[in-house]
Amino acid sequence: MEASYPGMKVLLANNLMMAYNQAEAAQPVFAFVEDGFTKLPEFEMMLALFSALDTRWVAVMDDMSATPARKASPLLNVGAGIFELTKSDSPQQFAQYFDMMVKAPRRDLAGPRGRMGGGAPAPSTDFKKFILIGSSTGGVEALRSVLVGFPAQCPPTMIVQHTGKNFGQGLVSLLDRICAAKVVAAEDSTKLETGHIYVAAGQRRHMGMTQRKPMRTRLKEGPPISGHTPSVDALFTSAVPYGKDVVAAILTGMGQDGARGLLELRKAGATTFAQDEKSSVVYGMPRVAWETGAAQKQVSLARMAGALLQAAKA
Known part of the structure; x- marks a missing residue:
């Protein structure tokens, strides 16, 4: 590749964490990804970063007889990785694919702050409630879709996302890159503030809320709840005393x-939603929430930000 394109800089990574850090710093235009990496749960983070940076990518198979990871993973059913190369393909084929993908129309990647959220930020006085969100497989891209619709002065928002232990800070940085509001990693005893989004992901402690006002985050060690640490159930349950103030x-x-x-x-009086089946990558957690009556309404991903913000004004 370097011989074919004078001045090109090629970065090599032998694990996803290294690849993620390099991509975040260098913002590459293209990535060749060994197909084995795409089978890892953490590759969801790479996909979200590629999407945020408009980095094109393609999976490289061991050989033509191999089964592409996308055949088994709903996360890989769409996107730039839909076609594959193999390690036996010629350098010319790699170069041709690179040319085709890089020359395709690119998005406008203007700065996120002030650009997102659909116009002028809503005054903080518009919101009377705070927002809680839980997500897992497919949730990184779903959170990007939802939070990009939040204004800079959004309601205090707490999020639990299931992800690999080394990718929590990467998720926070990724979301902060595209959000008008300030996205921070959850820490213990932090006062909840307007315009802030608190994310618990890849941590060894559960995130919850203190039981007295002013409301603060609470991080607590303990065994997995509902199979996870941090747990969405732990977050939601801790907010029950504030029921009517919760979305x-x-x-x-x-x-x-x-x-x-x-x-x-x-x-307890909270307003509750679940993502609908059609827009979910995996309709597991939302399905149980809907079928047990926990969610009052099913909402598509495209309409979720508006639904949450509108409910927070009620």
């Missing part, structure tokens, strides 16, 4: 984490 949603994900806590919140 909560469960996004795409495998399993049932969050459904029990969402039901408790609904019984």
